[in-house]
Amino acid sequence: MFERIAELAIRRSRLVLIVAVVVVALMGALGAGAFGKLLGGGFDDPASQSSRARDVIDEKLGGETNLVFLVRAADGRIDAPAARQSGRALVADLKEEADLQNVVSYWDTKSPDLRSKDGREALVLARVKGHDAEQQENAKGVIDDYAGTYKDTLTVKAGGSAGVSYEMGPQTEEDLVLAETIAVPLILLLLLVVFGTLVSALLPLAIALIAIVGVFAELYVVGSVTDVSIFAFNLTTALGLGLGVDYALLMISRFREQLAAGASVEDAVRKTMSTAGRTVAFSAATVAAALAALMVFPQYFLRSFGYSGVGVVVIAALASLFVMPALLNVLGHRVNSGRMPWARRARSGARESGWGRIARTAMRRPALTALPVLAVLLLAASPLLGITFGTADERVLPEDAKSREVSVSLRENFNGNDAAALHVVIDQAVDKAPLAAYAAKLSGLEGVARVETGAGTYVDGRPEATGPGNAALGRPTAQQLNVVSTLTPKSDAAKDLVDEVRAAAPPSGTQPLVGGGDAELVDSNASIADRLPLAVGLIVVTTFLLLFLFTGSVVQPLRALVLNVVSLGATVGVMTWIFQDGHLSGVLGFTAQPMETSMTVLMFCVAFGLSMDYEVFVTSRIKELHELGEDNESAVVGGLGHTGRIVSAAAALIAVSFFAFGTAEISFMQLFGLGSGLAILIDAIAVRGILVPAAMRLLGRSAWYAPGPLRRFHDRFGLSEDGPAPRRPVAVNPQEKDSAGV
Structure with a gap:
């Protein structure tokens, strides 16, 4: 397949580029209306008790x-x-x-x-x-x-x-523009440093642009038929920039390497597609598999990131596999045009690079190098012992946001927060006497300021003698009771009150539904917890299968999964220390609160997928050298020597696109951006640079083990970066490799 794509790019390169320009223009026209299709909210499970209570209120009681x-x-x-x-x-x-x-x-x-x-x-x-x-x-x-x-x-x-949605939408757009304004120039600067030439540095941005425009069009279409969160734009831009640069970096590096070795432009395109192209396709599959797991959750906030995430991965991969080889074929040696002054400086050979030396040290002294790194990562993960979860509310906005000021005033200056009341709904007719007894019982619960009904208001178990009540709360076929509390919304005490209200004995023959903000938090956390094992299971199974098909080993996927858990635990631990415990809140300008459940799950899936991206980059070259007959140490050292600089450069570039969201005014976008960027750097430096070679040394020959039937299955259906393994080593001149620029 990759050979056929290469021939298409060589023989019809200008036609491919013309078609690509037309398609991008059409996608841009379609995607321009995407913002108008997307929604705020989406944190609730439509099938939960709180959502069903809201539906009854909307249908029979005039709406919440x-x-x-x-x-x-x-x-x-x-x-x-x-x-x-x-x-x-x-x-x-x-x-x-x-x-x-x-x-x-x-x-x-x-x-x-x-x-x-x-x-x-x-x-x-x-x-x-x-x-x-x-x-x-x-x-x-x-x-x-x-x-x-x-x-x-x-x-x-x-x-x-x-009011919160009113302010959150424009703030999201402002945050997006600011993040792009910061990320794009920084990424271009880093690309100039990495490639050393202007033309090579601009090509990855072209792929990123295609990915972003394409997903905007996808979100317009998907948003026209189902609910999609407006925050999907943020993931689209960060991943589009990151993966577009990521995949293009690998393709351009291999192409320039082939040109420097004396290959013709056409042969360089063919070799690039059969090696880097195959790796890009496989890497995209691993990232897409991790993001697709988000679609198992009922909250459209999370599903939206599955739609946009899978879309941006697929489009970035397709652009890299079809548009990039056509561009490289047209440019040829001009890909090295616009050389920067520092590009003339000689670099050491890949096998003698700093990454190669680090890998050799880790291989020879695995305990001495790996144990301190593991200790630091476990220390970073320790705040997980006190982690708590919540849902987004007005506190994610800046302190001067009007809707947040309203919430503060309701909490501090009024007798109970009406906007945060629990809504108890009885979807049938109820006699006045049992309804009054039920309301009185609820008003006696600890933390309840009053219970409002259509027939009157109850305080401390007794009716209040101030008016007949709110007639809008009572209908012939339904009754609503507003349980107004003095508790801080989303607190542990407020969540406990939800359980107490649901446990209270209702009027005979009725089954009340309890809704409201705190009930939605309880239900959302329960819903995510119920689906989380399925999502994690899908990620683990698909990752294991994909890595087995790529490596032919059952040990390599297990090793990758274990190291990923360690690095992700450290990342979420650091984010808990910052955003829940409040450290750096003065610098970043956010209000400390429980970890936003949906965003934490999202960050886990994105970081896991991207770490698998680099796993494929590194393991593919190690496997190639291993199959050429090199011993375990030489294969690992050589593999990291070849790929270490590419992986570290790619990680730095994609981390920049995520770190840019650290400037956001919405705190959970700061959490997502900083957490994803940190996870990428931890994975690229600590895991790939030290823990992978140390683990490979400890595993020895067993690192490539697979039972006989699975080995035969892989021999027939498995994939590798360079297709079938060559029968003899191919010599590579390190000095020729130096002149390739990466």
């Missing part, structure tokens, strides 16, 4: 409150005549909005719970109509019209889930 207006008197108390008059006018205007329903305010109900303790602020609660994208657009229109100063007497801030 998702928009909170915090109204503050510009001068004096909220009950002053001018403020009261403006407040009533504001509520009247909001009730006229076609996109809002269930508008409830302090001025309507006179409920002291909707007025701040100092009397300067009041709340207006509402439901934004619509579903997903329509709801987001409706919320934007309402917030744009009313947030800010109203009639010179009130200041209005928007919060609730609609």
